[in-house]
Amino acid sequence: MEFIQNSVLPHFNYWVYVILMMIGLYAMITKKNLVKKLIGMTIFQTAIILFYVSIGVKTGSTIPILEHHAEEHGEAVTDTGGHHEEAPGEHESHDSIHAVDPDHFANPLPHVLMLTAIVVGVSTLGVALAISQSIYKDFGTLEEHEILEKIKQGGPGIDV
Amino acid sequence: MIVSFDLVILVFLIITAAISLRVRDLLSAAMILGVYSFLICLLWAEMGAVDVAFxxxxxxxxxxxxxMIATIYHTRRRSSD
Structure with missing residues (x-):
């Protein structure tokens, strides 16, 4: 009970990601159909991406887009760009007025990294599905045990 | 992050993942995987990652x-497990 209250409930999303990853791994290992294996691979990938995106979440934060102070901020940037030899104290006060509090926004770095991971995942899936279509053309089946049986009998597909 | 919304979607995620691996019809498995992807998209929009969501x-x-549907169309629809 203590364990559940201290480590399961505050991090319930991480536990769900672990469960999803294990579902995907189980499918990749035990399922015999090649398309089913690829479905397992997709679930595994999305569980990892979910974990990374949830790292960037902060309590009470919003999406990482600046919605106000647009023209003031731009002015501030050109101002500091023009006067590099400013007194340090003045510069600091000038900065603190226009500073953006990072606690109000979700961390966008994991989002950008995982955007790449999604695209890589889909291209991996496309190549894998193309290979399974070519396996079907050679062997006439998508079941792993039947393919292994046909290879053992010296069936088609060995002469590439 | 809205905890109750999160919990409901995460439970549905596990359910859809399990169902898409349980069904023997590959076309319905692909469809349920699409449902899974849209649920994940909802979860990311709720977490503040709108770019990842769309x-x-x-x-x-x-x-x-x-x-997946193209592959199933060119191969066989039934799966042994």
Missing amino acids: TEAAVGAGVSTVF
């Missing part, structure tokens, strides 16, 4: 479902 909706739920 990429997942377009690429994950759209393109990968089309790839």
Whole structure:
């Protein structure tokens, strides 16, 4: 009970990601159909991406887009760009007025990294599905045990 | 992050993942995987990752479902497990 209250409930999303990853791994290992294996691979990938995106979440934060102070901020940037030899104290006060509090926004770095991971995942899936279509053309089946049986009998597909 | 909304979606995620691996009809498995992708897209929009959310909706739920349906159309629809 203590364990559940201290480590399961505050991090319930991480536990769900672990469960999803294990579902995907189980499918990749035990399922015999090649398309089913690829479905397992997709679930595994999305569980990892979910974990990374949830790292960037902060309590009470919003999406990482600046919605106000647009023209003031731009002015501030050109101002500091023009006067590099400013007194340090003045510069600091000038900065603190226009500073953006990072606690109000979700961390966008994991989002950008995982955007790449999604695209890589889909291209991996496309190549894998193309290979399974070519396996079907050679062997006439998508079941792993039947393919292994046909290879053992010296069936088609060995002469590439 | 809205905890109750999160919990409901995460439970549905596990259910859809399990169902898409349980069904023997590959076409319905691909469809349920599309449902899974849209649920994940909802979760990301709720977590503040809107760019990831619409990429997942377009690429994950759209393109990968089309790839799977094309493969199933060119091969066999039944699965042994």
